[in-house]
Amino acid sequence: MSTQKFATEALHAGHDVTTNGGTRAVPIYQTTSYVFEDSDHAANLFNLSQPGYIYTRLNNPTNDILEQRLAKLEGGIAAVVSASGTAAINTTLLTLLKAGDHIVASSSLYGGTYNLLSVTLPRFGITTTFVDPSDAKNFKDAVQDNTRAFFVESLGNPKLDVLDLKSISAEAKAVKVPFIVDNTVATPALLNPIAYGANIVIHSLTKYISGNGTSLGGAIIDAGTFDWSSGKFPEFTEPSAGYHGLVYHDVLGPAAFIAKARIEGLRDHGAALSPFNAFQIIQGLETLEIRIKKHSENALALATWLESQEEVTWIKYPGLKNDPYHDLAKEYLPKGQSGIITFGVKGGFEAAKTIANETKIFSLLANIGDSKSLIIHPASTTHQQLNPEQQESTGVTQDLIRLSVGLEAVEDLQADLKEAFAGIK
Template sequence: MTDKLSRAEQAREFGFETRQLHAGQRPDPNTGARAVPIFQTTSYVFEDPESAAAYFNLQEYGNTYSRIMNPTVAVFEERVANLEGGAGAVAFASGIAAQAAALFTLLQPGDHVVSSSALYGGTVNQLKHLLRKMSVELTWVDPDDPGAWREAVRPNTKAFFGETIGNPSGNVLDIETVAAIAHEHELPLIVDNTFATPYLCRPIEWGADIVIHSATKFIGGHGTSIGGVVVEAGTFDWSNGRFPVVADASPAYHGLRFHETFGMYGYLMKLRAETLRDLGGALSPFNAFLFLQGLETLSLRMDRHVENARAVAAFLDSHELASNVTYPGLPGNKYRPLVDKYLPRGAGAVFSFDCAGGRAGGQGLIGGLTLWSHLANVGDAKSLVIHPASTTHRQLGDEELRAAGVGPGTVRLSVGTESVEDLIWDLEQGFARVAATTGAASDAPSGAPSAAKGGEKVETA
């Protein structure tokens, strides 16, 4: 026994940068491989019939089929769970799939959800239309108003939902306050932490019960892969009487009571063994490998993203052709006290601003950029830009855009890790083009590279 214990593990709180490299993985026992092997396999040979039965009965931790678990994906899951400070995690084929599964695990027809109204459009669609199809009711609340959360609770309410940093308006959720209100009513708070990442904010430390990520964004960090993950704190009492769907004997798993049998891991077991099994949005091992590569440098990239975002936001804030810069890290921003509390290392790198000249101005700016990539994603190491009025919200008129919180000239940025002088230089090119084509004044220096393009038409954006 002495030799087994000679390298027994001490109780030590390892740092974030150590855990982003090591958590969830030991060198492969068979080969000693230091990198995480890609287990590109659908299924796993059982040792014997009794082992197979034990795995399917959840009496033993065993691999059965890669729709439900995979060793490469498991490293990614444990690493994210570790970084977020949760009991465990389950990965999915996309952030949207992760979110649907997190909700489906705790909801049944006739239930009700209270959600922040300041959300990513894809989440709005899911909550508004998909949940209604499943006969789940929804109440939108102003996330900045604690009273609104409290007043929205009904007897059939099952969860609160919000984003750490709202997309794209940059509102910061007062997680501790909203979690306290949720817990007053014995409800879990679900937080989408995509824009902050666990490096900038760990919602579980402030009381959140479930954390969701689109790993596609900063976790992957290089724009290569679609994926998502659900982390659970493991502290919520699913046997409090409000959640028979989690606590009662499950007809989908031969009468198993997930919370009673697995305790703090009950929700996660049900999420994997039932919801993932039945909805089927499993993450591929190769994508999990790429996300692990991303996680290894998460802190380094996020520090750089934040540094560049601060500089770009400050540049825009003082530019006469830009207004309403929503970066919550700006000194005068109304969310600044919440940033200081929840996001002391920085308020992420995604925000929007309004370009002078309305729709033509926003299009003109993007048409004049040669370094920022015009596409529909965020969280890439490369800087990204999109003009919602001519893309994601293209079908709406100016009036409807305003109702959706998007102005005709609104431009959303995801600030990357390039040399920041080059990012600002490129924006100056764009503004020079806006000035030339809309007649708006520009403070771009004369002789800037953009001057040569001043005569081009803006419709090409």
């Protein structure tokens, strides 16, 4: 774990000013490639006997600083950044799995991830059993001989269920499969899944970490705690045809997975992060801790106000005392419960759509984690492709409105919603 406090690491980790020409800000190395000293130097870089940069699809000095910083903030040994959060999930799963393998996943996932697991990956022979994540036993019961990963979101989008990571990680450990946690909504400033047994942490950097809604990005952080030598992962213990016979576990030890995610994953799938986006994301990461605290405070204040509004039929925010996940939030998210709220309105599907149309400060769009407040009606948009049962299991009801509460004054956000509510009367 970090040796300095979060706020300090978020500003400094990974950036040695003495090796970057004294630049106080992290420079943007906007280059595709790097000049080798000679052919031997190039050969050493390619066979991993010497560290260094080859080509920006594989690594880049700006991205490298972001990677080191994220690894530090999540308590991992190393990270790989990618073009989006979805790219991070894909690169992780395609680095770990092959046709015939199976995943046990929480049913409470971002709609895009749900589609990837339920529709796209099965086309390549990788199947998923979705389980209700509120009971860790459900993960155990879904395990098959070919199960090779557990996948969850620490704070589900949009169901806002706080998972009991300790119990689920114990089940993953018992069957010797890596426990992968998408920590996008919680952010490392509120929760470190590795401290509760996660082996791999995923982020969409597009959301709170960037914070300004300017840049897509993703990250994979390796805890370095998984034992790849159990026999279940021959790709790590036998010579890799994809990298001239390298035996990842022997040569790279605890870094076997994250090294493969870079040198085969980024190389073959190509989902590299632009150094310009890495720079933008670093600007956001510098202030993450104070922003997420304010997002959480604003969301709690707004959720408390929404509870008393006659148009609102139900509300979910784990910071609310009577929320079903409040006890887990006290354990896993004591510093704040992030900025997402969901609620239902009288009048169901049509009324929810109308409210999303009517707000002025809340922008109607498909994103979360921006400093500006956002609103969406998932049943008619992000979760439209799912059938009613799938919508229900991912927590999306017909009347559900999702808010991503920004950093504006709460009074203005209340007034904006109040006016929009008038539109359904």
